[in-house]
Amino acid sequence: MSDITVTRSNLVFGRPSLIARGGRAVVLAVACLAVILPFIAVISTSLASQEEISRAGGFVFWVTDPTLDAYRAVLSGGVVTRSVIVSLGIAGVGTALSVLCTIGLAYALSRTSMYAQKPMLLAVLFTLLFSPGMIPMYLVVKQLGLIDSYWALILPVLINAFNVIVMREFFLDLPAELMESAKIDGAGEFLVLTRIVLPLSKAVIAVIALFYAVAYWNSFFNALLYINSPEKWPLQLVLRTYVVNETPMGVDDLVMEGSALPPQVAIQMAILLISVLPMLIVYPFIQKHFTKGLLIGGVKG
Amino acid sequence: MTETIKDRAKASGPNRTRGPGSPESAKGKPKRPSASANRTALARIKRDRMLLLLALPGMAVVAIFHYFPLLGNVIAFQNFQPFLGISQSEWVGLDNFAVIFNGDPRFLNALANTLIITLIQVVFVFPLPLALALLLNSVLSERVKRGVQSVLYLPHFLSWVIVVALFQQVLGNAGMLNTFFREHDMATFSIIGVPELFKLLITSQVIWKDTGWGTIIFLAALSRVDMNLYEAAAMDGAGAWRRTWHITLPAVRSVFILLLILRLGDALTVGFEQIILQQGAVGKAASEVLDTYVYNNGIVGGNWGTSAAVGLVKGVVGVVLVLGANKLAHVFGERGVYSR
Numbered sequence: 001m002s003d004i005t006v007t008r009s010n011l012v013f014g015r016p017s018l019i020a021r022g023g024r025a026v027v028l029a030v031a032c033l034a035v036i037l038p039f040i041a042v043i044s045t046s047l048a049s050q051e052e053i054s055r056a057g058g059f060v061f062w063v064t065d066p067t068l069d070a071y072r073a074v075l076s077g078g079v080v081t082r083s084v085i086v087s088l089g090i091a092g093v094g095t096a097l098s099v100l101c102t103i104g105l106a107y108a109l110s111r112t113s114m115y116a117q118k119p120m121l122l123a124v125l126f127t128l129l130f131s132p133g134m135i136p137m138y139l140v141v142k143q144l145g146l147i148d149s150y151w152a153l154i155l156p157v158l159i160n161a162f163n164v165i166v167m168r169e170f171f172l173d174l175p176a177e178l179m180e181s182a183k184i185d186g187a188g189e190f191l192v193l194t195r196i197v198l199p200l201s202k203a204v205i206a207v208i209a210l211f212y213a214v215a216y217w218n219s220f221f222n223a224l225l226y227i228n229s230p231e232k233w234p235l236q237l238v239l240r241t242y243v244v245n246e247t248p249m250g251v252d253d254l255v256m257e258g259s260a261l262p263p264q265v266a267i268q269m270a271i272l273l274i275s276v277l278p279m280l281i282v283y284p285f286i287q288k289h290f291t292k293g294l295l296i297g298g299v300k301g
Numbered sequence: 302m303t304e305t306i307k308d309r310a311k312a313s314g315p316n317r318t319r320g321p322g323s324p325e326s327a328k329g330k331p332k333r334p335s336a337s338a339n340r341t342a343l344a345r346i347k348r349d350r351m352l353l354l355l356a357l358p359g360m361a362v363v364a365i366f367h368y369f370p371l372l373g374n375v376i377a378f379q380n381f382q383p384f385l386g387i388s389q390s391e392w393v394g395l396d397n398f399a400v401i402f403n404g405d406p407r408f409l410n411a412l413a414n415t416l417i418i419t420l421i422q423v424v425f426v427f428p429l430p431l432a433l434a435l436l437l438n439s440v441l442s443e444r445v446k447r448g449v450q451s452v453l454y455l456p457h458f459l460s461w462v463i464v465v466a467l468f469q470q471v472l473g474n475a476g477m478l479n480t481f482f483r484e485h486d487m488a489t490f491s492i493i494g495v496p497e498l499f500k501l502l503i504t505s506q507v508i509w510k511d512t513g514w515g516t517i518i519f520l521a522a523l524s525r526v527d528m529n530l531y532e533a534a535a536m537d538g539a540g541a542w543r544r545t546w547h548i549t550l551p552a553v554r555s556v557f558i559l560l561l562i563l564r565l566g567d568a569l570t571v572g573f574e575q576i577i578l579q580q581g582a583v584g585k586a587a588s589e590v591l592d593t594y595v596y597n598n599g600i601v602g603g604n605w606g607t608s609a610a611v612g613l614v615k616g617v618v619g620v621v622l623v624l625g626a627n628k629l630a631h632v633f634g635e636r637g638v639y640s641r
Contacts, residue, residue, distance in 0.1 A: 024436055024439065024440065027436060028436065028437075028440070028445075028449050031433070031449070031453060031512075031513070032449055032452045032453065034509065035452050035453060035455060035456055035509075035513075036452060038467045038470065038471050038477075041470070041471070041477050042467070042470065045470075056480065056484075057480050057483055057484055058475050058476075058480045059470070059475075059476065059477045059480040059481075061477070100358075101358045101359040101362065102359065104355035104356060104357075104358060104359055105355070105356050105358075105359030105360065107352075107355055108352040108353065108355045108356035109356065111349075111352055113349075114349045114352045114353070114356075115342065115345040115346050115348075115349045115352075115353065116353075120356065120360060123360070123363060123364075123368070124360075124363060127363060127367040127368075129566065129620060129623055130616055130619065130620050131367075131616065132367065132368075132370035132371050132373065132374070132616075133370070133373075133374060133595075133609065133612035133613060133615075133616055134592070134595050134596060134599070134600070134608075134612055135373070135376070135595065135599050135600070135605060135608050135609040135612055136370040136371065136372070136373025136374050136376070136609065136612075137366070137370045137373075138600060139370070139373045139376070139387075140365070140366065140369060140370045140373060142383075144365075155362065155365075155366065156366045157366075158359075158362045158366075159359050159362045159363055159366075161363075164359065188351055189351040189352050189355070190351050190355075193355070214458050217460075218458075218459075218460030218461075218462075218463075220460055220461065220462050220574055221573060221574050221577075224577075225600065236460055236462045239462045239463065239466060240462050240578060243462075243466045243469075244462060244465055244466050244469065244578055244579075245581070268466075268470075269470070272463065272466055272467070272470075275460075275462075275463055276459060276463060279455075279458050279459065283455065283458065284451075287451055287454065290454065290517065
């Protein structure tokens with residue numbers, strides 16, 4: 001394995017000098033550190049105690065005496081807990097619906113013999129080129145009575161044309177013989193989809209599901225536009241209020257009884273980390289599928 | 302996009318015409334005078350009812366949330382009052398477009414900021430993923446390469462709220478960097494909240510968030526290059542740079558141009574979420590762009606008609622830019638986003 005890659009790289013770039021290799025290593029290391037270091041600082045500070053934070057003068061880069069006080073406070077049933085539940089709910093329901101609709105649409109569009117397949121495909125493709133505009137979109141959501149409803153965070157973004165195209169390309173690449181032999185055996189389109197196509201498509205479904213889940217979890221702009229009541233806020237709006245805008249968290253927001261409030265910085269960093277956590281958990285499992293899943297739609301398109 | 306090629310390949314594929322009843326046989330040869338060509342639309346709808354049913358929810362969403370709102374753009378020609386609705390509001394012709402053509406200073410400010418940010422991003426940010434991809438492609442160890450990729454893809458999945466929060470915590474006045482400087486009795490400096498540095502700040506945020514992710518598509522193109530080409534070039538005595546220039550770069554050229562065209566289509570769309578989050582700290586003079594103008598002026602300020610007019614012009618300009626750039630690509634013999 002390593003033999004092959006060494007030859008491959010040598011072919012692509014020639015045999016690099018020591019300096020060139022060192023230079024590349026430095027650039028890549030700096031890039032990686034620029035991503036990783038902020039996370040380490042955030043985690044450390046969220047786990048730091050009041051003394052440690054005041055000793056460090058605000059930020060703790062490497063926590064020596066970790067405590068979970070900030071997390072305990074934040075997740076004790078106040079604003080953050082509620083918004084985490086809202087965000088999880090929207091991401092769960094939204095992702096499930098999005099994936100189902102995307103599979104249905106992508107599969108139908110991959111059957112080139114289907115009635116009106118071509119105009120439907122074009123209609124989906126065109127949405128990549130334009131967006132209706134913020135104001136008309138707001139009016140439609142309002143007209144449908146979705147303002148201040150969780151559905152306003154799901155329905156307008158239920159279908160992402162790019163995801164449909166990627167999945168369709170994947171379906172088109174499956175061996176046609178498999179589906180045709182199933183049809184000769186008498187299976188209808190629905191059986192072919194559920195028994196043959198879907199079991200072969202787990203990788204692409206995982207990637208598409210991740211894309212949708214991330215979009216729902218990160219939903220900020222639509223929430224800002226369509227959700228008026230603070231008690232319905234998803235996590236990203238809470239994050240903006242208490243971390244980006246640095247509104248201090250009070251006892252009311254935290255539902256804490258008696259005990260002293262953990263330091264504000266630790267609380268902020270805890271909220272920040274909670275909002276990143278689901279991503280960090282899911283990411284390693286799906287990351288290996290990215291290239292495969294994306295390339296299909298990407299390079300061919 | 303890919304449709305024409307795909308269909309042609311399908312229609313001529315060897316295993317595509319198995320039996321007259323197979324649905325594929327009706328496609329690709331429209332002139333065949335057989336029974337399948339004479340099928341009425343109704344019969345075909347009936348035959349494909351399961352497929353159409355599968356497509357229905359998705360198509361309904363596309364229709365309701367992508368096409369139907371287009372009609373709402375008519376309020377650009379109205380003195381729109383939310384409580385009257387589109388049908389009752391008064392028609393005012395092109396009055397709303399006066400903000401644009403008479404040069405409302407707030408609009409001009411937003412336009413200027415948008416164009417400056419676009420220019421910075423197309424020139425300085427856009428080529429970065431290609432550079433990084435070339436760098437990654439030249440890394441010897443496959444394991445190191447994959448590790449670096451995993452790390453650099455990650456920021457793409459973080460929301461703008463998280464990215465902005467992280468930047469504040471690192472670079473802000475009370476942030477990590479300044480904490481460190483204070484600790485060591487050095488002068489602190491402020492990047493966050495300084496209008497003069499705002500464009501630099503958002504540019505660095507865009508670089509941090511999406512450069513790694515942008516490499517995916519280039520790495521894919523690079524992985525498809527035939528190794529024999531390199532071998533042949535090496536035999537002929539081509540050095541590293543010649544190989545890069547004559548083999549590697551041509552391999553990614555069409556992808557690069559495709560992405561550039563799509564980027565141009567978004568020329569007037571620059572990071573709404575990213576900017577609205579930080580607008581409070583730097584003020585509108587430095588940070589207002591067309592999207593935030595539409596939001597602040599329309600949804601916050603209640604000037605629905607003029608905002609819709611700005612949004613409409615912005616959308617039309619975007620489509621025109623894509624079509625124009627695509628045309629230009631064709632002139633230079635590239636495939637572009639779609640074929641002719």
